[in-house]
Amino acid sequence: MADLLLRPIVEEEFPAWSRAVSAAFGAHVEHAEDWIVEYDRTVAVFDGDEIVANAGAFTFDLTLPGLTSTQVAGVTAVGVRTDHRRQGLLTRMMEHQLDDVASRGEALAILLASESIIYGRFGYGMASSLMQIEVDSSRDAFLPRIPITGTVRPVDADAAAKTLPAVHDVACRQRAGDMPRVQKWWDIYFTDREKDRGGASARFYAVHESAPGQADGYVSWRIKQDWDSANANNQLRVDEMVATTPEATAALWRYIFDVDLVGTVTAWVPLDEPLRWMLSDPRRMLTKNIHDFLWVRLLDIPAAMGARRYDVEDSLVVEVADAFRPSTAGRYRITGGPDGAECARTTDDADLALDITDLGALYLGGTTATQLAQAQRGQELTAGARGRADRFFATSPLPYCRTDF
Numbered sequence: 575m576a577d578l579l580l581r582p583i584v585e586e587e588f589p590a591w592s593r594a595v596s597a598a599f600g601a602h603v604e605h606a607e608d609w610i611v612e613y614d615r616t617v618a619v620f621d622g623d624e625i626v627a628n629a630g631a632f633t634f635d636l637t638l639p640g641l642t643s644t645q646v647a648g649v650t651a652v653g654v655r656t657d658h659r660r661q662g663l664l665t666r667m668m669e670h671q672l673d674d675v676a677s678r679g680e681a682l683a684i685l686l687a688s689e690s691i692i693y694g695r696f697g698y699g700m701a702s703s704l705m706q707i708e709v710d711s712s713r714d715a716f717l718p719r720i721p722i723t724g725t726v727r728p729v730d731a732d733a734a735a736k737t738l739p740a741v742h743d744v745a746c747r748q749r750a751g752d753m754p755r756v757q758k759w760w761d762i763y764f765t766d767r768e769k770d771r772g773g774a775s776a777r778f779y780a781v782h783e784s785a786p787g788q789a790d791g792y793v794s795w796r797i798k799q800d801w802d803s804a805n806a807n808n809q810l811r812v813d814e815m816v817a818t819t820p821e822a823t824a825a826l827w828r829y830i831f832d833v834d835l836v837g838t839v840t841a842w843v844p845l846d847e848p849l850r851w852m853l854s855d856p857r858r859m860l861t862k863n864i865h866d867f868l869w870v871r872l873l874d875i876p877a878a879m880g881a882r883r884y885d886v887e888d889s890l891v892v893e894v895a896d897a898f899r900p901s902t903a904g905r906y907r908i909t910g911g912p913d914g915a916e917c918a919r920t921t922d923d924a925d926l927a928l929d930i931t932d933l934g935a936l937y938l939g940g941t942t943a944t945q946l947a948q949a950q951r952g953q954e955l956t957a958g959a960r961g962r963a964d965r966f967f968a969t970s971p972l973p974y975c976r977t978d979f
């Protein structure tokens with residue numbers, strides 16, 4: 575393995591690299607023009623002239639608790655060819671990539687995991703989650719007392735392409751864990767390829783306006799036809815629900831529940847999704863799935879902790895263990911509040927002892943020190959420190975990322 579060469583690819587090597595990336599996910603390259611590649615962030619491991627392992631990263635500006643933001647690496651395109659798996663190639667790529675991310679001055683890396691078992695060993699913590707809901711819309715309705723204001727109107731894809739990005743740009747700065755999308759991402763989104771439809775229709779779109787010309791929310795969805803019985807029982811699959819005000823959220827959900835000939839509505843939503851509280855029969859909203867979404871790997875703890883804001887003023891000393899990158903381990907004092915924060919190494923007594931994965935999980939406020947402690951993760955070294963950490967790191971709304979990368 576030692577003689578395998580690891581390096582970024584150059585543009586001419588994109589066909590081979592994209593084939594390797596696709597094959598790792600059981601696919602063939604279709605629509606090579608849809609790829610967004612930052613070449614200097616790619617990783618390829620060459621065995622002779624063949625690519626046998628691959629990775630990449632996007633440069634994102636991640637929204638943080640307190641609605642600040644910081645540049646991060648969004649790790650993507652990770653794979654190892656079947657005949658080279660379980661020989662340490664992923665480990666080698668992760669070492670290389672985390673060094674590269676740190677050398678760019680980025681305090682953390684994020685990723686979405688194909689399997690949740692993979693990345694904990696490299697110091698990534700489970701930082702945000704999402705759930706899939708299904709509502710029997712034929713037997714449920716909105717509470718009459720939920721006020722519906724503004725107007726929701728359907729728009730075609732061309733009109734949506736002009737309206738949605740600006741709404742998203744605002745909404746993604748209202749929640750930790752989210753980030754803006756580059757124009758090419760939107761261009762690809764609006765191609766709405768048949769292969770991405772899961773057997774359902776092309777997207778439909780509707781936009782909420784609080785006043786004429788003031789778009790502040792949108793919803794996109796697909797319809798999976800079902801006319802097998804005498805009565806139509808279509809499934810409405812919400813693709814994206816993005817709103818910048820609670821009024822827009824309520825109006826858009828109401829619109830979705832008004833679409834005729836639909837039996838069930840499905841959607842992926844944050845864990846603190848308010849829809850249940852808008853329904854007359856909330857038990858009809860079933861949670862079909864709940865799982866991890868963003869994973870956070872802290873690399874520069876002082877920079878990362880100093881970049882976010884904290885719900886209450888406090889100062890906590892955390893002893894951090896980091897088996898994969900021992901240089902990150904150590905004791906840090908984090909002092910902060912709603913208006914600012916700083917963090918530096920310290921020799922003061924520690925209040926809490928945490929693994930780097932647990933600090934990564936706490937970073938966006940997607941869990942609490944108490945929840946981790948109940949899972950036997952983390953140690954309280956000063957009486958009351960856990961409760962203080964709960965309040966300090968708390969984030970509302972919960973972190974949520976809308977972009978699948």
Ligand SMILES: CC(C)(COP(=O)(O)OP(=O)(O)OC[C@H]1O[C@@H](n2cnc3c(N)ncnc32)[C@H](O)[C@@H]1OP(=O)(O)O)[C@@H](O)C(=O)NCCC(=O)NCCS
Nearest residue numbers: 598652653654659660661662663664665686687688689691
């Ligand atoms: C996941 C994948 C990249 C792992 O690559 P790899 O080179 O085999 O990983 P490594 O040899 O460096 O494994 C390091 C350790 O992680 C473990 N590991 C890696 N992937 C694992 C998996 N999917 N399930 C369980 N354990 C896994 C290995 O067993 C090894 O454990 P050990 O240190 O105790 O021996 C590879 O299996 C793959 O390409 N999978 C399909 C694509 C994919 O899922 N990519 C991830 C996208 S987010």
